[in-house]
Amino acid sequence: MMERAMEQLNVQLSRLTRSLRRARTVELPEDNETAVYTLMPMVMADQHRSVSELLMNSKFDVNYAFGRVKRSLLHIAANCGSVECLVLLLKKGANPNYQDISGCTPLHLAARNGQKKCMGRLLEYNADVNICNNEGLTAIHWLAVNGRTELLHDLVQHVSNVDVEDAMGQTALHVACQNGHKTTVLCLLDSGADINRPNVSGATPLYFACSHGQRDTAQILLSRGAKYLPDKNGVTPLDLCVQGGYGETSEVLIQYNGRLFQMLIQMTQNDDIKENMLRQVLEHISQQSESNYQRILTSLAEVATTNGHKLLSLSSNYEAQMKSLLRIVRIFCHVFRLGPSSPNNGNDMGYNGNKTPRSQVFKVRQGQGVRRRDPTPGREIAVSELTKHSLQEPLELLWHSLDEWLVLISTELEKNRADPGTGADIASLLLKQRQVDSAAGTGANGDGDGDGDGPAPPLPEVVMETAAGSCAHGEDVISMTANRLSAVIQAFYKCCSCQMPQGMTSPRFIEFVCKHDEVLKCFVTRNPTIIFDHFHFLLECPELMSRFMHIIKAQPFKDRCEWFYEHLLAGQPDSDMVHRPVNENDILLIHRESIFQSSCEVVAKSSNEKLKQGIAVRFHGEEGMGQGVVREWFDILSNEIVNPDYALFTQSADGTTFQPNSNSSVNPDHLNYFGFAGQILGLALYHRQLVNIYFTRSFYKHILGVPVSYQDVASIDPEYAKNLQWILDNDISDLGLELTFSVETDVFGAMEEVPLKAGGTSILVTQDNKAEYVQLVTELRMTRAIQPQINAFLQGFHTFIPPSLIQLFDEYELELLLSGMPEIDVSDWSRNTEYTSGYDLEEPVIQWFWEVVRSLTQEERVLLLQFVTGSSRVPHGGFAYLMGGSGLQKFTIAAVPYTANLLPTSSTCINMLKLPEYPSQEVLRDRLLVALHCGSYGYTMA
Known part of the structure; x- marks a missing residue:
């Protein structure tokens, strides 16, 4: 017994010595679970000699499945590309077709990771390429997913069915197309893959390529005869391209199937499609060539015209047709501004590079003999020759119908004023139109027969009899037509505007408004919200706004406040009034002891867009943040703005209101500070914060862009205002005042004579010109003397408050908006x-x-x-x-x-x-x- 024990001890010591010298276990543990974890790192490192030595006298089962996924060492070798260990295991009897818990074989893993040598060896040992994992994926699916074309060439020779489907019915060709692997797609097609095979939802390889915007793959499929097929839900490849904004892929589809162009144009009427995606597609296609550009504009113009005429049909669905028309027009104008291959020339009023003159899109009527010079030197061409396929005619027809309607209404309103008993004529005329609409095929929703042609234009002259009953039901011409016509007017304005540089209003549109001034004022008087729903041009065009200002100012102050903020915040993401910052950089950190200076610095460094989204304020050394601190900041800062130490504002005669100090230049940074003051007041108004400051009535007028009057002088010099009033109230012809169009002004203690107009020092004030004198004196005292300060303030104020919106109010209402009661x-x-x-x-x-x-x-x-x-x-x-x-x-x-x-x-x-x-x-x-x-x-x- 002792000899046997000594012999076993010597064997163990010998093993220990060999193990220590080799820095590893010399023999495998007897149980498979322990042994496999000893072998796994060696297999991963492809240490085949060590693995061979350990397996030599071991009873280890090379097919032992371990871990949560139940894989063998052969899986590990195939996954890591350990080809020597893989061969060793195969020779030891490892099963090349053993599937782990997910159904994957070693060949699947080698294919997924592109282990070419391992794949070759597995095939030599009869690995089955047709085995599917639990999701139905085969080795060729893995190769197709990752675009392993060089391996696919070797593998397809062993595949019995290149179109084997996974659990979703997808073949290797489907997944290769989805991922845009062009060479893999070609290899599969050359190997007999079915180019039109649908998956379980009816999606073909072309469908998959389009769903991910794989332009080149789609082109390969189409060149090989792929059919344009929808899925089982009716979604087509073009639908997918538009949903993703894939312009290049859409272009390929249209090249191979011309009828898709019209389908693309018709999509402009589909509210379910995102407008910005559709716009991207049309933008790309239009920029590829002059012919594409003209074709798209012509087609969009035709669709817009059809929808516009439907909108003018009283039997149509107003909301649907209005949204459709304005959507199409927005897209039209976007494409029009860009032009082919020139994305940055939106302000071009004339020729688009060497392209068709843009103005032709709108204003050419059939048979006009107008000629314009072609951009090509020395060549002149007729406009009508360039526009044979109606780039402009459809829209021109719509504008003509609009004009006829407004003229008719104006005529009928005039008749009604002259003879109130004739007021039913136009109502009769309108109801007749419903019969005309019905005969033209317009349904209850105004969609007609759906062929895109739409009903005949609802021309007023043919709509002449039947609406007596309409008046009986309380419907008059204005209530029946105002919204419809206003929407078409909005479309007309947009189309005119896209021909003009930014900020300019089209002379044609101004002429249109002036022509129909009476009817448009009637529309606005009846329904003031039309201004904000459709008449945006009033907010953007001061010369037009002035014609309607008395109607706008007649609306309740509360309503105008709601309109003001609705449009002021349009386009801004929803946010709390207090911005919850992502990081410390978004917080306005203010020093309380130098609140004006530190606020000026932090606001200057901040993004205007972030300030619009919200404000976060913290005073240095204090923990408080939130709405209360923001309000305190505005309150204290507004007091600091009028602090005499900064010399920016001076008190008026009443001691409670302020206006810019004409001598503020004593402070070298005064204009920068005025700009900052404007920003703070604009920001406060933007976020509905009140400021603790009141200005003179004249300064509120300056903010609004309203001219001052001589009465405003009273706020700074009541006695002088009385003198001006006396001059206006009395005849000064024989008083010998010897006044000239000049005044003496104190400039830092020195008196200077300032002319009120050119040559004013030699022009006497008379009874005839005294009103002009009073106005010029007023402007000098209230405006000219502080013009740089006003300009700097307004520049800051308009950073947050557009001039077009603030003019909704008068000077009294502006005070309420800024300072409360x-x-x-x-x-x-x-x-x-x-x-x-x-x-x-x-x-x-x-x-x-x-x-x-x-x-x-x-x-x-x-x-x-x-x-x-x-x-x-x-x-x-x-x-x-x-x-x-x-x-x-x-x-x-x-x-x-x-x-x-x-x-x-x-x-x-x-x-x-x-x-x-x-x-x-x-x-x-x-x-x-x-x-x-x-x-x-x-x-x-x-």
């Missing part, structure tokens, strides 16, 4: 207060509170409002419109248990006063006043 109505305040945490209106503490508030001075009430809300102003409309951190938030009073000397506190983000349950009115008043006078600035987290 200067007086606090305690009754309104109490009516719009909520109570929580045990308080209600009948509680003694609440009764005492309102009695105390009524006894406070106006200044103390402002301090209380500021203490609770962070702002010293009440918004227009009163306390019912008080804003909180997430929108409208009423003033709220919450109960807090009382302890001796406890002061009220507040949460400014939610406009909440935390009022202790004081034992008496006297204690409440004392504690409240202490809090107001000692704690009105500085907030912690609410």
Whole structure:
């Protein structure tokens, strides 16, 4: 026994010695689970000699499946490309067709990772290339997914069916097309793959190529005879291209199937297709050639015209046809501005490089003999020759119908004024149109027969009898046609605008508005929202806006405020008024001791777009952030803007309002500071924040672009204003005033004579020209003397507030928008207060509170409002419109248990006063006043 034990010990020591010298186990453990983890790192490193030595005298099962996925060492070798170990394992009897838990064989893994040598060896040992994994994927699917064409050539020789399908019915050709592997696609097609084979949802290889915008792959398929087939849901390859915005792939489809062009054009009427994607496709195709450009514009013009005529049909669906028309026109104008191969020439008014003159798209009628010079030197061509296929005629027909309608309405309105009894004629005429629409094939939704031709143009002269009943039902011509005609007018404006440089209005459109001024004013008077729904040109064109301003100003202030913010925020992502920053760089970090200077610096560094999305403010050394801090920042900063130390603004005669200081240049940075002040007021208005500052009426007029009048002089010099009034009220012919068109002005202590106009020092003021003199004096005192300051301020203000929108208001309303109501109505305040945490209106503490508030001075009430809300102003409309951190938030009073000397506190983000349950009115008043006078600035987290 002792000898046997010694012999075993010697064997173990010998093994230990050999193991230590070789730095590895010399023999495999007896159990497969332990042995496989010893072998696996060697197989991964392809240490075939070590693996061979270990397997030599081992009983290890080379097909042992281990791990969660139950793979063998042969799987590991194939996956890692360890070809020597793979061959060794195959010789030891490893099964090349053993499937792991997902159904993958070693050949699948070698194919997936492109291990060519391993694939070759597995095939030598009879690996089955047709085995599918659990998802139905074979080795050739893996090669096709990854585009391993060089391996695919070797493998297809062993494949019995190159079109073997996975669980979704997809072949290797499907997945190769989806991933755009051109050489793989060619290899599969050369090996007999079915080019039109559908998967389980009916999608062919061409469908897969188009779904991912694989232009070259689609071209290969089409050149090999691929059919254009939809899937089982009717979705076509072109649908997929448009949904993805794949212009190049769409172009290939159209090259091989010309009828798809018209299908593409008809997609402009489909609201389910994203407009920007469709626009990308048409943009690409139009830029490929002059002929493409003209063809697309012609076709879009025809479709727009058909939809426009449908819209003018009273039996059509207004909403659907209106959206369709404006969508098509937007796309038309986008393509028109770009032109072929010239994406940056949107402001070109004349010729598009060596292309067709753009103005031809709109304004050429059949038979016109107008000739224009061709861009090619020395060659002149007739416009009609360049536009045989009606680049312009369809749109021109629509504009002609629009013009006829407006002329007819104008005529009938005139008749009605002259003889009210004839007012039913036009109503009769309109209902007759419904009969005409029906005869033309227009259905209830105005879609006609769906062939794209649409109904005949609803010309007013043929629509003449039957609407007496319409008036009987309360429908008159304006209510029946205003929205429809207005939508077509909007389309006309867009088409005219895309011919003009940015910011300019087409003379043709201005002429159109002037011609139909009476009818358009009638539309706006009846339904003012038309201005904001369709008459955008009024907001963009001051010369047209002035014609309608009296109608706009007659609308309720509240409605105009809603319109203002609706259009001001158009295009901005939805966001809270307080921006929740992603990082510290988005926070405006302000130093309280130098609030003006530090605010100026951080705003200058900030992106205007981020400031529009929201504002986050933190005072240096303080933890507070939120809506209350933002409001405090605006409140303090507005006071700093008029700080005399900066010499930017000077007090008016009434001591409460401010206007720019004509001597502000004493501060070298005064114009930059005026620009900053404009930004702050614009930003406050943009985010509906009130500022603690009031300007003179004349400065509000400057912001609005309204001329000042001599009465405005009273704000800075009441006596001088009276003198101007006296001149206007009295005959000055024989008074011997000897005034000239010049004034003496104090410039830093020195008097200078300034002419009011050229040669003014020698032009006497007379009875005939005194009104001009008064106006010029007014402009000098109120405008010219501070013009640089006004310009700098407006440049900053217009960064956030477009001039076209602010002109919706007058100077009094602008003051309300910027500063709120200067007086606090305690009754309104109490009516719009909520109570929580045990308080209600009948509680003694609440009764005492309102009695105390009524006894406070106006200044103390402002301090209380500021203490609770962070702002010293009440918004227009009163306390019912008080804003909180997430929108409208009423003033709220919450109960807090009382302890001796406890002061009220507040949460400014939610406009909440935390009022202790004081034992008496006297204690409440004392504690409240202490809090107001000692704690009105500085907030912690609410």
